[in-house]
Amino acid sequence: xxxxxxxxxxxxxxxxxxxxxALAQSPPPTSDPAKVAPPSEQQQKAQEKPVQQQDSVSPKxxxxxxxxxxxxxxxxxxxxxxxxxEIALGKGLAQEVERSSxxxxxxxxxxxxxxxxxxxxxxxxxxxxxxxxxxxxxxxNAFALPGGFFYVNSGLILRAQEESExxxxxxHEISHVTARxxxxxxxxxxxxxxxxIPLMLLGPAGWAGYGLYEGLQIxxxxxxxxFSRDSEREAxxxxxxxxYKAGYDPNAFVTFFERIQADEKxxxxxxxxxxxxxxxxxxxxxxxxxxxxxxxPNKPEYIVTTSEFDGVKARLRNIMFARKVQDNAPGKPSLRxxxxxxxxxxxxxxxxxxxxxxxxxxxxxxxSQ
Numbered sequence: 001x002x003x004x005x006x007x008x009x010x011x012x013x014x015x016x017x018x019x020x021x022a023l024a025q026s027p028p029p030t031s032d033p034a035k036v037a038p039p040s041e042q043q044q045k046a047q048e049k050p051v052q053q054q055d056s057v058s059p060k061x062x063x064x065x066x067x068x069x070x071x072x073x074x075x076x077x078x079x080x081x082x083x084x085x086e087i088a089l090g091k092g093l094a095q096e097v098e099r100s101s102x103x104x105x106x107x108x109x110x111x112x113x114x115x116x117x118x119x120x121x122x123x124x125x126x127x128x129x130x131x132x133x134x135x136x137x138x139x140x141n142a143f144a145l146p147g148g149f150f151y152v153n154s155g156l157i158l159r160a161q162e163e164s165e166x167x168x169x170x171x172h173e174i175s176h177v178t179a180r181x182x183x184x185x186x187x188x189x190x191x192x193x194x195x196x197i198p199l200m201l202l203g204p205a206g207w208a209g210y211g212l213y214e215g216l217q218i219x220x221x222x223x224x225x226x227f228s229r230d231s232e233r234e235a236x237x238x239x240x241x242x243x244y245k246a247g248y249d250p251n252a253f254v255t256f257f258e259r260i261q262a263d264e265k266x267x268x269x270x271x272x273x274x275x276x277x278x279x280x281x282x283x284x285x286x287x288x289x290x291x292x293x294x295x296x297p298n299k300p301e302y303i304v305t306t307s308e309f310d311g312v313k314a315r316l317r318n319i320m321f322a323r324k325v326q327d328n329a330p331g332k333p334s335l336r337x338x339x340x341x342x343x344x345x346x347x348x349x350x351x352x353x354x355x356x357x358x359x360x361x362x363x364x365x366x367x368s369q
Contacts, residue, residue, distance in 0.1 A: 050249075050251040051250075051251055051254070051289045051292040051293050053292060053293055053296055053297060053298035053299075057294065057295055057296070057297050059295060064294075064295045065295075066241050066244060066245050066295070066296065069123065069124065069125055069241060069242070069245055070123075070124070070125060072125060074125040074178050074179055074238065075125070075127070075178060075179050075180035075184075077180075077184055078184070078187055078188075078191075079180060079183055079184055079187050080183070080186070080187045080190060081146075081180075081183040081186065081187065083127060083128060086128070086146045086147045086180070086182075086183050087128055087146075087147035087148070088147070089146050089147060089183070090145040090146040090147025090148065090149045090182075091147060091149065093145045093146070093149065094131070094145055094149035097135075097145070097149075097151060098133075101135045101136075101137070101151075102135070102136040102137075103133055103134065103135060103136060104133075104134040104135070104136050104154055104316070104319065106315070106316075106319055108312065108315055109134060109157075109312055109315060109316050109319070110133065110134055112308060112309075112312045113132060113134050113152055113157070113312075114132045116163065116166065116167055116170065117130060117132040117150060117152070117170055117174070118130065118132065119246050120167060120170055120171050120174055120242050120243065120246050121148075121174060122246075123242055123245040123246040124171075124174055124175070124178050124238075124242045124245075125178040125238070126148065126174065126177065126178050127178070128147055128148040128177065129148055130144075130148040130149075130150055130174070130177075131148060131149050131150065132150045132151075132152065133150070133151055133152075134151075134152050134153075134154055134157070135151050135152070135153050135154065136154055136320070136323070137153040137154060137155055138153075138154070138155045138320075139153050139155045140153065140155045140156050140159045141153040141155065141156060142156050142169055142170060142173050143173060144173040144174060144176055144177045145177075145182065146177065146180070146182035146183050147177075148177055150170075150173065150174070150177075152170065154316055154320060156169060157312070157313060157316055158313060158316060158317060158320070160256070160313075161259075161305075162252060162304055162305035162309070163248075163303065163304070163305045163306050163308075163309035164243070164248040164249050164252035164253075164302070164303060164304050164305060165252045165253070165255065165256040166309070167243050167246065167248045167252070167303075168239065168240075168243050168248065168250070168252050168253030168256055169253075169256065171238075171239035171240070171242040171243040171246075171248075171253075172235050172236060172239035172253070173235075173239075174239070174242060175234070175235040175236075175237075175238035175239045175242065176227065176231070176235050178238060179231070179234055179235065179238060181227050181231045181234075181235070185227065185231075232284075233284070233287065236253075236284065236287070236288055236291075237291055239253065240253060240288060240291055240292060240296065241295070241296070244296050244299075246303075247302065247303045248302060248303050248304075249302035249303065249304050250292050250296055251292065252304065253288060254285055254288050254289055254292070257284070257285050257288070258285060261281075261282075261285070
């Protein structure tokens with residue numbers, strides 16, 4: 001009996017570990033809007049004001065010291081992947097992305113986005129080179145794969161109102177690479193897989209152990225783009241430092257968050273894909289504001305936006321509009337299903353097969369004598 005209880009305890013512990021990992025990737029539960037008091041005008045005005053920064057700060061460690069950026073071990077921790085292996089992994093994933101995506105090839109747009117990104121990379125803890133490209137997509141999204149393969153959707157560029165907002169989101173995604181979150185997630189997944197091998201061999205009735213193993217496979221997917229809340233907080237923390245050191249106003253990151261949150265309240269379900277797994281919750285916004293005030297000393301001036309950003313944004317908008325017009329051109333051939341053809345013929349009162357001259361006809365070949 002005791003042996004059975006010990007075995008059941010092992011299953012329970014592993015189940016809790018799996019559930020805990022899955023819950024870490026889900027956003028916190030939202031409160032009932034009917035029970036939440038609307039914010040006062042003073043609170044709304046306070047949110048619009050930039051965070052007051054100190055003239056000097058006293059960092060507790062190198063991770064809080066912006067002057068130590070580039071000379072500190074940010075991505076340390078258990079990781080089965082060397083930097084070389086991580087780059088090779090990211091290269092393979094990038095090939096899959098580019099096979100299934102349409103890239104913006106306009107040299108003015110791509111050069112500008114690459115320049116903004118590389119400036120952030122130079123002012124980060126990156127230990128790998130970055131390749132930055134623009135995807136032709138209306139979705140407000142950006143993602144960085146392991147090894148420094150970074151993609152920015154055209155929808156994000158068009159949604160940003162200032163260059164500093166674009167830089168803030170890009171700095172956040174760069175931070176996932178510098179902290180090596182993707183390969184750390186993969187390492188955790190592989191460790192859990194190894195831990196389940198004894199269960200498959202020693203589990204009760206054999207098939208029960210196999211079922212738990214399959215369950216853990218589902219609970220801990222080997223993904224390189226969905227991170228725990230702790231990883232997202234670290235990416236916020238590092239991203240604020242990187243954009244600050246590159247000369248951008250860190251308050252722009254908070255401003256973008258607040259606007260996304262306001263849009264979601266007005267029209268639920270419109271939250272951009274870049275925030276789908278880590279929404280800009282009030283506590284996350286408050287945490288970013290506290291970090292700005294605590295670790296980032298005040299500067300006399302920041303980069304907020306540039307005329308080049310406005311020009312690239314207008315150029316990109318024209319490119320997207322021209323492509324949509326071309327895609328919807330009346331003379332462009334389109335594929336129709338057989339059902340659509342039949343419905344069209346029925347509406348016209350004709351035999352759906354009568355006017356289809358290209359439809360193949362099967363004939364019986366006479367038997368040879």
